[in-house]
Amino acid sequence: MKKGYDLRICTWNVRTLNWEGASIQLADALEKLKADITAIQEMRWTGQGCSKRANCDIYYSCHAERREFGCGFVVSRRLRHHVSNFTPVSERLATIRVKARFFNLSIICAHAPTEEKDDAAKDAFYARLEDTYDRCPNHDVKIILGDFNARLIDFAAARNMVVSSTRFRHLDIHKATWLSPDQKTRNQIDHVVIDGRHASSVMDVRTFRGVNIDSDHYLVAAKIRMRLCRAKNVRPITQRKLDVTRLRSQRTATAYSTHLSELLYQPTPLPVDAGGLWAHISHSMRAAAKTAIGFKRPPTRNQWYDEECRVAAAAKNAAYRRTLQSGATRATCERYREKRKERGGF
Known part of the structure; x- marks a missing residue:
């Protein structure tokens, strides 16, 4: 990463990601937009974890059984090596921590209950949001992204946070984040909130209407000035698996035994210590299996999205x-x- 790197951090209520095709479209759209980290709400997946793709990593925190709500993050391949940890909290809350040069980033994805929900549900959500916020390291740059209701202002004021999505002058079409089904009513309910001491790091926040995922919410993108630490783009070394099913063939089993005997009982002196002897046996078994058995072929992916x-x-x-x-x-x-x-x- 170059010095003074400007991050594009986004939030989007997608609503349709329970279909694999929609997640492919989402990843392609965010890659074209050059979005580094995108907080997403209403994924409607199940469970918790990380789905690694060629062009991004999708972290998700969803209901264990029902396909409702669900939140998470889409991290571009440019930033995937900067993620230090992901913490799923509930189907409405999740956090991700990103390594940076001077201050790490703690980003919270939040999907607040609508105003029609009862007060008990809203109180429980904001109580959990406060607990999630307090668990983030004090010295981190804290950013909250997501779909909020009117109580966001009270929460931000109590925590000395700034609602950055309302600070910049833009045309009205670049402010609204939600469009009613009748195409007549627009509202600004998706926000970018940052702690006050780092509010000057936010260079701009605006809505992008052209990015489409069949949601009634628009994508909201913020440009944040942040210097990142160097991250080595080193892929983990994965050991290929041997195709042991081929040992069912008598011919393959005989070939393996022959190769192993030749390697184990070669005329060179054997190590006298236990560690060296085991290393010799292990290497011989692996080399014989590689020659006689071979490795499994990688599984072919479903190419239905043609x-x-x-x-x-x-x-x-x-x-x-x-x-x-x-x-x-x-x-x-x-x-x-x-x-x-x-x-x-x-």
Whole structure:
């Protein structure tokens, strides 16, 4: 990473990631946008963990059984080696910690209950958010991203935090983060909140309407000035697995025994200490197996998301962009709905 690196940190309520095709579209869209870390809400996956992709890592904290809510992070390959740990809290809260030069980043993904929920649910959420915030190291740059309700202001004021998503002057179309189903009402409910002592590090926050994942929320992106530490892009060395099923063949088993005997009882002097002797036996067994048995082939991935799916997704996104233009008619919106229905919404 170069010095003075500007991070693009985003938040997005996606709502449709229970389908594999939607997550592929999301990863491709964020890569084009050059998003470094994106907090996502309403993933609707199950369980907790990390799904590693070629162009990103998806960390998720979801309900153990039901496909509802769920939150997490999409980390680009440029930053995947800077992630020190991920902490799933609940289907509405998760944290990730990123290594930096002077101050590490503790980023919280939050999905608050809507205003229609009862007070007990909202009180429980903000109590857990406070506990999650307090567990972050004091010297870290603390950032909260997500879908909030009106009580966010009280929480931010109590913690001396700044709602950065309302500080920058932009056109109204670059402020709203949510669009009602009737295409008439827009609101700003997705926010970027940072602790006050590092508020000057946020260079800009705005909405990107053109990025489409069939959600009624727009993607919100913040540019943050942050100097990162050097990270060695070293891939972990994974040992290839031997295809031991081939030993069922008598011919393969005989070949393995022959090679192993030749290596074990070669004329060179054997080590006298136990450690050296075991190293010789282990190396001989591995070398004989490599020659006679061979390794397993890597499993082939499901390639159902083919070029036809990508063409359909491109046509759908083109129809979506036409709905964003001024003077868009009802027929334009209807054509976009038809494109969403094709091939299961992809």
